[in-house]
Amino acid sequence: xxxxxxxxxxxxxxxxxxxxxxxYLRLSITDQCNFRxxxxxxxxxxxxxxxxHFLTLTExxxxxxxxxxxxxxxxxxxxxxxxxxxxxxxxxxxxxxIEGIRQVALTTNGYRxxxxxxxxxxxxxxxxxxxLDSLDPKMFYHITGINQFDEVMRGIDxxxxxGYQKVKVNSVLMKQLNDIEFERFLAWVKDRxxxxxxxxxxxxxxxxxxxxxxxxxxxxxxxxLLAKGWAVQPxxxxxxxxxxxxxxxxxxxxxxxxxxxxxxxxxxxxxxxSAKGKLHLCxxxxxxIELRDLLQSDEQQSLLQARIFASLQGKREHHYLHQGDSGIxxxxxxIGG
Numbered sequence: 001x002x003x004x005x006x007x008x009x010x011x012x013x014x015x016x017x018x019x020x021x022x023x024y025l026r027l028s029i030t031d032q033c034n035f036r037x038x039x040x041x042x043x044x045x046x047x048x049x050x051x052x053h054f055l056t057l058t059e060x061x062x063x064x065x066x067x068x069x070x071x072x073x074x075x076x077x078x079x080x081x082x083x084x085x086x087x088x089x090x091x092x093x094x095x096x097x098i099e100g101i102r103q104v105a106l107t108t109n110g111y112r113x114x115x116x117x118x119x120x121x122x123x124x125x126x127x128x129x130x131x132l133d134s135l136d137p138k139m140f141y142h143i144t145g146i147n148q149f150d151e152v153m154r155g156i157d158x159x160x161x162x163g164y165q166k167v168k169v170n171s172v173l174m175k176q177l178n179d180i181e182f183e184r185f186l187a188w189v190k191d192r193x194x195x196x197x198x199x200x201x202x203x204x205x206x207x208x209x210x211x212x213x214x215x216x217x218x219x220x221x222x223x224x225l226l227a228k229g230w231a232v233q234p235x236x237x238x239x240x241x242x243x244x245x246x247x248x249x250x251x252x253x254x255x256x257x258x259x260x261x262x263x264x265x266x267x268x269x270x271x272x273x274s275a276k277g278k279l280h281l282c283x284x285x286x287x288x289i290e291l292r293d294l295l296q297s298d299e300q301q302s303l304l305q306a307r308i309f310a311s312l313q314g315k316r317e318h319h320y321l322h323q324g325d326s327g328i329x330x331x332x333x334x335i336g337g
Contacts, residue, residue, distance in 0.1 A: 012309045013071045014271070018317050023238045024074045024270035025067050029091060030054050031275050033080040035109050036145030037133070039172050039201055039210065044145070045080065052292075054275040057087055059295040061094050063273060066304045068100035074238040076105040077125075080275070083112045089123045096124025103127065103238060107170070111148050113155025118162040128159060129168040129197070134178045135188060143178065160193070168195045168255070173221070174214035182221065189252025197242050197255035202283075218258030225254055235267065259283075265318035279308060281315040 014022035031054070036044045055063070064075060075095050082088055083106075096104045103126045110130040120128070130152065134140040137149040159167050173179045182198075189196045200218040203211040222243070230245040233253075242255030272280040277292030289311045294304040 012305065014067075014309070014312060016312050016315045018315075020266075020268055021071070022269055022271050022312070023072055024076070024240070025064070025072050026076045026078055026270055026272045027060070027064070028078045028080065028273065028275040029060065029082050029088070030080045030085050032084050033109070034084065034111060034146070035081070035131075037131075037172075038143055038145070039174065039207065039214070042145075052276050054085075055277050055292070055295070057091055057094060059277065059292065060091055061098070062295045062298065062301070062304070063277070063291065064095050064098055064101065066301055066308060067271075068098050069301070070305055070308065071100075073101065074103040074105065075101055076107060076129075076240075078107045081109050081111070082106065083108055083116065089119055092120070092123040092125055096126075105129065107131075109144075110152035110155045111146070114151050114158055115155075117155055117159050117164075121162050121164065127166070127168065128164060129170055130156060131170045132156070133171050135181055135184050136178075139178055139181070156194075166193045166195060168197055170197045170199055172201055173198045173216050174201055175216045177214060179216050182224070186250075186254070189254070190250050192252050195242075195244065195253040195255050197257060199257045200259060202259055218256045218261065222256055222258070225256075230254060238269065240270065241267075271312070279311055281312065 016022070031045065032047070033041055033045050036042055064072075067075075077088075077092065077095075085091065092104055092106075095101060104124050105127045106120065106125045107129040108131070110132065113128075113130065117128070132140070132152060133143045134149075137147075140149040140152075141147050156167055156169065171178070171185065173182065185196050185198075188194070198218065198221055201211060201215045203215075222245075225245045228247070229249075230247045233244045233246055235244075240257075241259075242257050243261075245254040245256070272283065273291065274280060274288060277290065277295060278288030279291050280288045289307070291304065291307065294300045294307060
């Protein structure tokens with residue numbers, strides 16, 4: 001790893017050895033989730049015995065401050081299900097007030113959305129991604145293990161009522177399950193300002209057989225969109241990995257997240273920190289770099305930033321999913337997907 005003088009670390013931007021700049025942090029604030037999605041936690045959340053608690057509000061604030069000092073502009077709160085934390089709103093409020101943070105995004109399963117979306121807006125959540133794997137209540141239940149379809153749909157509608165101009169909706173399309181709903185999803189966003197994002201099923205250690213059975217290549221969906229007159233849009237600085245398509249006859253947009261696509265990693269602009277304080281340079285791969293010991297005092301900021309920068313210099317040029325190597329990650333819930 002590359003080292004830098006601590007006295008200069010405050011000026012160090014988050015740039016890796018391949019000259020990629022990182023403006024976007026995905027921050028998990030809990031591993032817990034109350035859904036049992038068949039592609040993620042089919043047996044439900046299983047807490048680990050005698051493991052450290054999740055980062056505290058004070059630790060989270062120090063962490064985000066360090067990233068903001070190094071040029072991070074966007075924080076995405078993830079989980080598990082981040083809204084399960086009792087102090088979720090307080091966390092959002094504190095992050096939104098940190099100088100340099102321009103966007104505080106949330107990824108949620110939507111189960112509290114109908115009840116709390118106005119409070120989220122007031123707390124400073126600037127954008128919302130909601131998981132919705134089917135427009136059919138029965139298929140929704142089959143995939144998630146939870147009978148909350150109507151509540152999630154109501155929450156999406158209420159988001160617009162409280163002032164969100166756009167909502168992103170995430171769906172993992174799987175062959176022989178919900179892939180037949182592709183056209184239905186397109187029709188759903190025709191007159192709604194929704195970015196419907198189809199996420200390609202990813203292989204993890206616990207889900208090899210499931211992956212082989214249900215994986216659907218995002219390239220198939222991209223070809224369908226292009227054939228129907230959809231056009232790929234340019235990315236902005238803090239955009240995530242989705243390839244976004246627009247059509248002149250549609251209010252909504254389509255996003256495709258295709259980690260198996262060639263050069264997927266070339267535009268990487270995001271890092272991840274787990275709910276227990278480990279920095280993950282990639283969704284797939286390494287064990288993570290411990291940061292929590294440097295979150296105990298405001299006086300540790302320079303050391304914290306130095307460790308983040310030095311760790312970043314070890315980030316690989318790309319993952320090896322295309323070679324069937326998903327690294328050590330057993331499931332994605334542990335570091336926020």
